[in-house]
Amino acid sequence: MRPFVYRRVKDATSGVQTLAAAAGRSDNAPLAHAAAQPLAGGTTLIDLMKLDVMRPAMVVDINPLAGTWSTIEPRSEGLRLGAMARMADVAAHSEVQKNYPVVADSLKLAASAQLRNMATLGGNVLQRTRCTYFRDVSYDNCNKRNPGAGCAALEGFNRSHAVLGTSEQCVATYPGDFAQALIALDATVEITGRSGNRSIPFVGLHKLPENSPQIETTLAAGELISGFTIPGRLAALGIPEGARSSVL
């Protein structure tokens, strides 16, 4: 792991300012390549820093935001989930289980109990691909890590790579289950940044690889996901018995 400066934020405003100030110096780097990375559960970031895939010069610990950003609020018009809520807490919430079983199941059937205690919803939807060529820096030719360097997976072991939504530049899959549930339920994602708050349909958060697979989301450097809203109540839309940690 490369050296980095560790900062712990006090509140959302200082968090966004710290991230945005660092981002300002690295021009238009996409979020995943930004010099300052937010640290929530750490289950993706620390793993990829150990592998030298992610190399932030600053790690901005946003866990103090959990006090205000981890609420689970079933409302008459739908469900609001704070971005710092932990996967385990949302999966175990009785009203989420009852009225949004696909949300509870998509979280409960992923990873392990320890990881679910650590990982936040915001971090979950931003987890990086498990493409082995992406995770192995001995391969230079990964367009996600080194834009323009090519894609080792195209000619490599790619049986478990993507079939739909690929490009000549990248065939990596998106690994999360929870995001699929959010798309199926027409969820909205709330984003906090330098210029205030904005909400967009969740389906618009992630981008197809096309000619720039290093740009994975429409988030700008310095922006943070603050929460998700799921409209309505959809009972009995669970994952079939026996299915586990697979795309719906």
Add this chain to the structure above:
Amino acid sequence: MIDKPESPASSRFNRRTFIAGAAGTAVAPLAARGVGAAVDPPGAQDATLPVSVTLKINGTNTPLTIDARTTLLDALREHLGLTGSKKGCDHGQCGACTVMIDGKRVLSCLTLALAAQGQQVLTIEGLANGNELHPMQRAFIDQDAFQCGYCTPGQIMSAIACVREGHAGTDEDIREYMSGNICRCAAYPNIVPAVKQAAPEILSHQQKG
């Protein structure tokens, strides 16, 4: 694995940063070398210098001066001599490093030590009450729930959490909620009865509060 107080890699770093801190003249070239690898350092603070932190480990406030990169697992093992928590995969897949933070089981290999400040860390060393083993430790011995023992500290921490989370009701539930802890010796058949043996005692303690 050799359990020396410091690995060669960490002792090299510590000596270098110690020299940098003690003899001011050495700071500039060292900082330049360290930062050269990273992209566009955004802060004035030098990423190569150690940081002071106080961790609450097993009820004791423990001051430490560490590299910001130090994981909680490495802080426990390499800096505090608490080698009960084990390093298996070091990537969050095996569960050997499982500890509790504020009562919840987490992976210490994916937790920065700096991020654990202000929270209560409980390791396998903090379970026994003097010579009296924790009910789950006793159950693992009674049920012969291990072979080589390397994964056992993580298994025991997870098993206690599994009971407290309310997932020790059926064998199936225990297997599912213990699935984050891998055992190369495949001691799984005896781990399930160990969890079942200790569960009532742990739950009755919990109710007493």
